[in-house]
Amino acid sequence: MSGTVFDIVLCALILGAALAAVSGRDPFAAVVFFVVYGVFIATAWLRLDAVNVALAEAAIGAGLTGVLLLGAVGRLARLRETAPPARAAGPRLLAALAAGGTTLLLGWVFLTLPEPAGLHAEVGANLAAAGSENAVTAVLLNFRAWDTLLESIVLLAALIGIWALSPDAAWGGRPGMTQRTRAGGVLAQFGRVLPPIGLMVGVYLVWAGTKQPGGAFQGGTVLAAVALLAMMAGRIAPPRVSAPGLRLALILGPAVFLAVGLAALAAGRFLWLPPEHAYALILGIEAALTVSIAATLALMVIGPPQEAP
Amino acid sequence: MTGWFLAAATLLLLTLAGALWRVWTGPGRADRMMAAQLVGTGGVAVVLLLAAATDWAMIDVALVLALLAAFAAVAFVKAETPEGRGDPEDDDA
Secondary structure, eight states, X not given: OHHHHHHHHXXXXXXXXXXXXXXXXXXXXXXXXXXXXXXXXXXHHHHTTOHHHHHHIIIIIIIIHHHHHHHHHHHHHHHHTTSXXXXXXXXXXXXXXXXHHHHHHHHHHHHHSOOOOOSHHHHHHHGGGTTOSSHHHHIIIIXXXXXXXXXXXXXXXXXXXXXXXXXXXXXXXXXXXXXXXXXXXXXXXXXXXXXXXXXXXXXXXXXXXXXXXXXXXXXXXXXXXXXXXXXXXXXXXXXXXXXXXXXXXXXXXXXXXXXXXXXXXXXXXXXXXXXXXXXXXXXXXXXXXXXXXXXXXXXXXXXXXXXXX | OHHHHHXXXXXXXXXXXXXXXXXXXXXXXXXXXXXXXXXXXXXXXXXXXXXXXXXXXXXXHHHHHHHHHHHHHHHHHHHHSGGGOOOGGGGTO
């Protein structure tokens, strides 16, 4: 009973935040509503018993994306000082119609699809041989390893796309703007206090991922946030995009994943994990993936190099 | 007990509706951001109550929310202050 009331209130808040985000005139208010929306969506995933997804949403939706969008709003404001934007109703109406149409189509598909039987039984039956007690990790890194391998490569491709936007003169420099902070100020202090805690939480999430909700994506996102915080607080400078160590960190995850997959090919099946070594292999792949995901996400948020090296 | 936890979580959600109203009316950017921070804090409390009501594995979500909610505030002060210094004390200098 009280569960139903909770769900209704939560749905109302989600809808309210979503409508306010798309209908607001002020881009800054829209971004704040988007961050708030992320918190509510994470709670909704918990109500659906999808703790892994809730973790990812809390880290990416309410955390990293907010930072990315706040940076974008700041940039837009600076651009508008030179060129005022044209406020045409046509494109907005078109976008609203396209988005509304997609929503209706999705709703129609969802309501007309037959009730899926799901793969719970099959996953549960094979969990003992998968090397992970967390069913989601078992699916991501063992049963559907192919998807996860390609996803990690997609992240890399996205970063290359962002780097391609850097001016020629800035290539090889440090990504993002130069960060300035007053020594001994609040932000510099914050940059000292929070990273150790965040580092521990990030590593914990990866380690816990083999037994309970967590994993490389969630842990990697937290670690990326920690790295970004240390950079924004001026504690560390972002590495140059041409630094060999950085390049190595970026490809470590996909490379280890691919190497394990190819080694299994020698035994006859690509990306197959032998049950007796599955736990160690999954932990190894997750650790390598975490390094790459953390480095890639942090660099994606901080942006392409802007100033000549 | 589960019913009480969920009832308390519902009450907390209703207080967050107040925060939503503050994000909408503003008027300043800092007002909106502080309201978002309130939603982050309230969200941590809601998640903890849900964890107590259903599954303790959920407290990790509260941990991540608590850590990353503060992060948006840092990005905000960086974007608001000239040259991105992000130090409120600079206003007095």
